[in-house]
Amino acid sequence: MNIPADLKYTKSHEWVRLETDGTLTVGITDHAQELLGDLVFVELPEIGQEFAAEQEAAVVESVKAASDVYAPVAGAVTAVNASLPESPEAINQDAYAAWLFRLKPANAADLDALLDAAAYAACAEE
Amino acid sequence: MTQKTVLNETHRRLGARMVDFGGWDMPLHYGSQIEEHHAVRRDSGMFDVSHMCAVDVAGPDARTFLLRLVANNVDKLKEPGKALYGAMLNETGGVVDDLIVYFIGENRYRLVINAGTAEKDLAWMAARIAEWKLDTACIPRRDRVIIAVQGPNAKTRVWQALPEARAATEALKPFHAIDVGEYFIATTGYTGEAGFEITLPATRAEEFWNRLLDAGVRPAGLGARDTLRLEAGMNLYGQDMDETVSPLDAGLAWTVDLIGPRDGQDFVGKAALLAHPQGKQFLGLLLAEGGVLRAHQKVITAHGEGEITSGTFSPTLQQSIALARLPLPTAVGETAKVEIRGKPVVVKIVKPCFVRNGKALI
Numbered sequence: 001m002n003i004p005a006d007l008k009y010t011k012s013h014e015w016v017r018l019e020t021d022g023t024l025t026v027g028i029t030d031h032a033q034e035l036l037g038d039l040v041f042v043e044l045p046e047i048g049q050e051f052a053a054e055q056e057a058a059v060v061e062s063v064k065a066a067s068d069v070y071a072p073v074a075g076a077v078t079a080v081n082a083s084l085p086e087s088p089e090a091i092n093q094d095a096y097a098a099w100l101f102r103l104k105p106a107n108a109a110d111l112d113a114l115l116d117a118a119a120y121a122a123c124a125e126e
Numbered sequence: 127m128t129q130k131t132v133l134n135e136t137h138r139r140l141g142a143r144m145v146d147f148g149g150w151d152m153p154l155h156y157g158s159q160i161e162e163h164h165a166v167r168r169d170s171g172m173f174d175v176s177h178m179c180a181v182d183v184a185g186p187d188a189r190t191f192l193l194r195l196v197a198n199n200v201d202k203l204k205e206p207g208k209a210l211y212g213a214m215l216n217e218t219g220g221v222v223d224d225l226i227v228y229f230i231g232e233n234r235y236r237l238v239i240n241a242g243t244a245e246k247d248l249a250w251m252a253a254r255i256a257e258w259k260l261d262t263a264c265i266p267r268r269d270r271v272i273i274a275v276q277g278p279n280a281k282t283r284v285w286q287a288l289p290e291a292r293a294a295t296e297a298l299k300p301f302h303a304i305d306v307g308e309y310f311i312a313t314t315g316y317t318g319e320a321g322f323e324i325t326l327p328a329t330r331a332e333e334f335w336n337r338l339l340d341a342g343v344r345p346a347g348l349g350a351r352d353t354l355r356l357e358a359g360m361n362l363y364g365q366d367m368d369e370t371v372s373p374l375d376a377g378l379a380w381t382v383d384l385i386g387p388r389d390g391q392d393f394v395g396k397a398a399l400l401a402h403p404q405g406k407q408f409l410g411l412l413l414a415e416g417g418v419l420r421a422h423q424k425v426i427t428a429h430g431e432g433e434i435t436s437g438t439f440s441p442t443l444q445q446s447i448a449l450a451r452l453p454l455p456t457a458v459g460e461t462a463k464v465e466i467r468g469k470p471v472v473v474k475i476v477k478p479c480f481v482r483n484g485k486a487l488i
Contacts, residue, residue, distance in 0.1 A: 037143075037349060038160040040439040041416050059467065061418045063159055063353060063439050066467070085416065092158070 001121060002030040004096055008072075008111060009120035012054070015096060016072045016114055023078050024103045024111065028060060028069060030095040031124045036062035039088040044080040045101055051075060053110065058100050060091065073110035075103035131176035132271055132328045136335055140345055148242025148364075150177035152348055159349030163441040166317055166354055167484045170277035171346035172338050177241035180270050180325055181248070185262030188233040194391050195254055196227060197373060197399075199383035203229035209301045209314055212381045213373050214250065215395025219402060220369040221376065223247050224361065226314055228303050233262075236310070236325075238272070240363050254394070270310075271331040273324050275343055276354075278484060280321035284311075287337035295322070316351065318358025318482045356438050356447060359410060359479035365421060366408075366435040366449055374399060375451055376435075377408030377478055406432070407456050410478035411448040412488060417466045419448035419473070427462040427475075429453035434464065442481045443488060449478050 003009070008016040013032035017025040033039065041061035051057050051071035058069040079102040084090060090098040105111065115123065128151045137144065142153035153174065155162060165171045183192065192200040198212025208229050214222040223243045228236040239247045244266070251264045275284050285292040291306045295313075298304060300320075303312035310325040326334060339345070352362070359377075361367055367376035374382065382399065411434065413419055419437030432452035440447045452462070458477055463470045480488055 034143075037155060038158055040160075041418055043416070061439075063349060063418075063441075066418065066420070089160075 001124060003117045003121050003124070005117045007096070008114035008116065010070065010072045010114060011123055012070050013124070014069060014072050016111070018111060019102070022104070022108060024072065024075065024105055025099045026057075026069070026072060026101055026103060027099040028091065028095060029120070029124070032067070033091050033095045036060065036067060037064045038062055039091045042084045042088045042091075042100070044082075044085065045077045047077050047080060049077045051077075051103070060088070069100060071103060072114055073103070074106040078102045078104050129177070131174055132331045133174045133176065133335055136332055137174065137345070142345070142347060145348065147348055148177060148240065150241050152177055153345070155347040155349045156345050159347060159353070160441045162344060162346035162350035163353050165344040166277045166319055166346060166350060167442055167481070168278070170275060170280040170283050170321070170343045171350065172335070172343045173274040173276070173346050173351055174271070174335070175274050175323070176271035176328075176331070178272055179239050179241065179244040180267040180272065181237040181239060181251075182265045182267055183235040183237060183262060184233060184265075185260075186233060187260035187262040188235055190389065190391065191255060191258070191260050191262045192227060192235060193388040194258065194393055195251065196225070197382045197393050197395060198227075199386040199388060200227055200229070200235070201386065201388065202383070203227065205229070206231050207302045207304050209303055209312060213378060214247070215373065215393070215398075216369055217394060217398060219372045219395040219398030221363070221367045221371060221373055221378075222250055222369060224363050224367070224378070228312065242364060267325075269328055270325050271328050273326070273331070273335065273338070274315060274321065275324065275338060276315050276317040276319045276321035278320060280319065280343070283338065283341040283343050284322055284324070286341040287334065287343075316358070316360055317354040318360070319354075319484065353438050353441055356436055356449065357440050357442055357481035359449070359477075361449070362436060372399065372402060372405070374404040375406040375408065377449075379404065405454060406451040407454055408478060409450060409452055409456060409458065410476040410480060411437075411450050411462070411464070411473040412476050412480075413446040413448075413464075413471060413473050415471055417471060418446045419464060419466070423464050423466065425450050425452060425462050425464050425473070427452055427456050428460060429455045432456070432462070440480060443486055447480050448473070
């Protein structure tokens with residue numbers, strides 16, 4: 001399983017990267033894209049939209065199924081990957097490059113509660 | 127216990143993601159179901175469909191049995207080798223299963239029935255034979271595999287893999303079949319493309335599959351099979367119709383023969399169909415905006431509510447399409463609303479056939 005060690009993860013298969021400016025970049029894991037199969041549709045949040053932790057923030061749909069993408073921590077959207085709705089297959093090609101949105105966390109410390117690569121690997125094995 | 131076709135290991139070696147389908151462990155895709163879909167529309171793809179069950183029907187009463195069993199009329203099969211698509215109905219006019227009947231010779235037929243319904247179908251057929259006191263037998267041929275090779279280049283590639291088949295199948299018209307040695311080669315399919323469905327001994331399956339692979343045929347899984355059949359507007363049993371749905375409400379009226387002579391016999395379900403004429407229209411839906419239509423979503427039309435029976439993303443049209451059961455007065459060209467995750471979207475109502483022979487019909 002492709003689970004980069006430098007990222008944080010959620011049980012609901014999002015990856016989270018802490019940027020130098022303190023924002024969090026969010027995508028879905030390689031394991032998630034593999035389960036979903038070919039992705040054909042992405043619905044992104046609006047910039048400025050605020051979410052509670054584990055609230056639905058985006059939707060990815062494959063030929064097979066629709067799946068919600070959750071905000072990993074509480075925060076406000078500062079950026080979205082605007083090219084993604086035009087090419088949802090980018091997620092299948094490289095799930096860790098094809099990010100969905102960036103959040104400014106309400107509490108920087110919330111990041112500590114996310115899973116590390118080993119914990120996510122164990123969770124994805126189940 | 128999940129059943130496996132003899133090609134199970136072959137699929138796994140090719141990197142297939144396997145999935146349970148009708149009690150069978152089958153390939154969903156070998157990497158990308160969209161690429162496999164395009165391969166079938168543009169070149170050729172092959173599907174292991176050995177989970178479907180070939181059933182040989184033979185005996186002095188074989189014809190009489192099928193005249194009474196199948197809502198389509200097997201007497202339309204005049205010359206050996208001709209095939210017919212139809213459905214077995216129950217007494218209330220619901221669909222027990224849809225199937226293809228091949229006419230082999232006098233009182234000899236081959237049926238192909240669905241995987242998930244095979245046991246039920248065989249029990250149903252045995253019960254009808256007993257009830258009608260007929261002298262015929264239905265023998266499931268689990269010693270055979272079925273490989274569907276579909277696409278504009280499918281036939282050429284099959285002839286490359288099996289040169290001895292060329293002469294016999296070159297002039298074979300659609301919906302016909304012929305024996306070439308141990309290979310029963312039919313011009314049937316479930317994709318809207320030309321090609322063959324080939325029934326062969328299970329012992330030859332791997333060798334033949336590999337020869338097709340060498341000839342350049344791309345393995346394709348059930349994922350692509352579903353998007354291809356949906357684009358072609360073909361029904362899937364258990365989704366677009368089942369035992370509670372009349373064939374008249376599932377777009378299958380063309381497969382029901384209420385008037386053709388059958389030696390004075392009636393088929394099972396005929397009385398129910400006559401008592402309950404068509405109550406729904408079976409039509410296609412096209413979604414202009416993003417999102418994917420899915421089975422069981424509600425369709426709000428000007429004439430009342432309907433339901434999506436199958437929905438997907440069409441790789442050929444690059445937009446979502448669906449098959450739906452809609453109120454009777456609904457007409458092609460109208461629009462309707464579908465709620466996707468709480469948000470209403472507008473869909474266009476179209477004829478339930480989106481793509482044929484690589485060309486968009488919409």
